[in-house]
Amino acid sequence: MRSWSGRTLAISASAAAIALALVGQASAQKAYGPGASDQEIKVGNFVPYSGPASAYGIVGKVEAAYVRMLNDKGGINGRRINYISYDDAYSPPKAVEQTRKLVESDEVLFLFQTLGTPSNSAIMKYTNSKKVPQIFVSSGGSKFGNDPKQFPWTMPFNPSYETEGRLYAQYILQTLPNAKIAVLVQNDDYGKDIYKGFKEGLGDKTSMIVAEAPYDLAEPTVDSQMLKLKASGADVFVNFATPKFAAQATRKLGELGWKPVHLLNNVSASVGAVLKPAGFENAQDAITLTYVKDPTDPAWASDPGIKAWSEFMDKYVPDGDRTNALTVYGFAAGQTLEHILRQAGDNLTRENIMNVATSLKDFSPTVLYPGIVMSTSKTDHFPIEQMQLMRFKGDRWEADGPLLSAQGKH
CATH class of the missing domain: 3.40.50.2300 (Response regulator)
Known part of the structure; x- marks a missing residue:
């Protein structure tokens, strides 16, 4: 009996040692940088x-x-x-x-x-x-x-904003080859980035741009810019503005009775934050690119x-x-x-x-x-490299065509 108990004790001790080693090993596998802990x-x-x-x-x-x-x-x-x-x-x-x-x-x-x-x-x-x-x-x-x-x-x-800009240019070249383009653009890194891609996308057709109007974030409205752009005689309006100013510009289209083809950048394509305040009637047939599902789409x-x-x-x-x-x-x-x-x-x-x-x-x-x-x-640090062309109808965006791939075009 003693020998059996001794064996049991030895086995138990060995199992405990293995268990402790495993616990220690598991603990050792945890690694924390600043701001991280067990809790x-x-x-x-x-x-x-x-x-x-x-x-x-x-x-x-x-x-x-x-x-x-x-x-x-x-x-x-x-x-x-x-x-x-x-x-x-x-x-x-x-x-x-x-x-x-x-x-x-x-x-x-x-x-x-x-x-x-x-x-x-x-x-x-x-x-x-x-x-x-x-x-x-x-x-x-x-x-x-x-x-x-x-x-x-x-x-x-x-x-990539540059890629988004290129895709708008590609759309214009393919569907509106004789367009006269007017561009509203935010005068900061964001606006410069997407506008750079747009111009690169037009290639040797940048002469299609007949007017551009930058604005600064400190400005209260873009009304004067919109008056200038309409006066250019452009039939395509490229809206590279952030939500507050994109809404103002879209509303101004209606006030001016100006009906160009309207390309609206993705950052301002929200129905609730931009198009509803601008007036749905002023946003009809606007075109954008997206990569998330629109919650207003049934x-x-x-x-x-x-x-x-x-x-x-x-x-x-x-x-x-x-x-x-x-x-x-x-x-x-x-x-x-x-x-x-x-x-x-x-x-x-x-x-x-x-x-x-x-x-x-x-x-x-x-x-x-x-x-x-x-x-x-x-x-390759860009996680999303595809976008969907959308057109605004009624009170929501509708898909228009297949996914556009931007792979390798940053």
């Missing part, structure tokens, strides 16, 4: 909740609400997400200030969905020098994805992705405008954040977050337009 993951963000681009504030609110939903479900791998979102008022100096606060005081693990081309341009060198992931930037600025060698810690969420009424978004909105953003596609965009971004954190597992270092973000393979948030997927690599 919490700190994620930093800024959005213009105030100022001339405050229409984008809803994006930050939806993303914060998505994080609340995740935390209500127990967080990610047992960890609560602390989503710290500040107002930068669409001001680059303010964005720099808020970024330093997020990195140096709040000590976030990474920045996610910081919004705006000018603001992200202002912090890009800083985040890369500090080796802080600045991922899925809420912008399609070409600089955020075009040079991963120089800026390996930065990557965008949106399709074609998606029974779509599982839109249903999930709708249930989320009911519970977490009950006062949100259901006609505002920016809420769908925020939901897609929230799903992307969830995916990145789940894939990172217990390796919550800045290096691994960046590794996961640059290793997407056909990931598709449920509210992306059918057929569009997100893929990235160490040498």
Whole structure:
């Protein structure tokens, strides 16, 4: 009996030692950077909740609400997400200030969905020098994805603005080869980026542009610009404006009785935030490019992705405008954040977050337009490279033609 008990004791001791070793090994496999622990993951963000681009504030609110939903479900791998979102008022100096606060005081693990081309341009060198992931930037600025060698810690969420501009030019060349084009363009990094792509897309046909009218964010209206553009005799109006000014311009089309072919950039294609205030009658037959499902389109009424978004909105953003596609965009971004954190597992270092973000393979948030997927690599930081041409009819956008692929055209 003694010998049997001794054997049992020895086996038990051995099993305990193995178990302890396994526990130790599991613990050793956990790796944390700043802002990460067994209990919490700190994620930093800024959005213009105030100022001339405050229409984008809803994006930050939806993303914060998505994080609340995740935390209500127990967080990610047992960890609560602390989503710290500040107002930068669409001001680059303010964005720099808020970024330093997020990195140096709040000590976030990474920045996610910081919004705006000018603001992200202002912090890009800083985040890369500090080796802080600045991922899925809420912008399609070409600089955020075009040079991963120089800026390996930065990557965008949106399709390239340059590519979007090229696709509008391609549409004009194919369908309106004799067009006279008038362009309203925001006088900042965003406007310059999409306009650059547009001109490149026209190639040796840039003489088709008969008038251009830049505006500054500090201006109260674009009425004088619209008067100038109409006077040019143009029959195509290219609206490269952010929501407040895009709505003003669209409304002015109606007031002036000017009926050109209207190309409206994606950032201002929201039915609720732009076209409804502008007056649906002034937006008829406008053309845009998109990559998320439009919540106003009855074609998606029974779509599982839109249903999930709708249930989320009911519970977490009950006062949100259901006609505002920016809420769908925020939901897609929230799903992307969830995916990145789940894939990172217990390796919550800045290096691994960046590794996961640059290793997407056909990931598709449920509210992306059918057929569009997100893929990235160490040498290709643009996750979305397809867009769908849409035409505004009645009170909603309708698909017009097949998906347009922008692969390799940043």
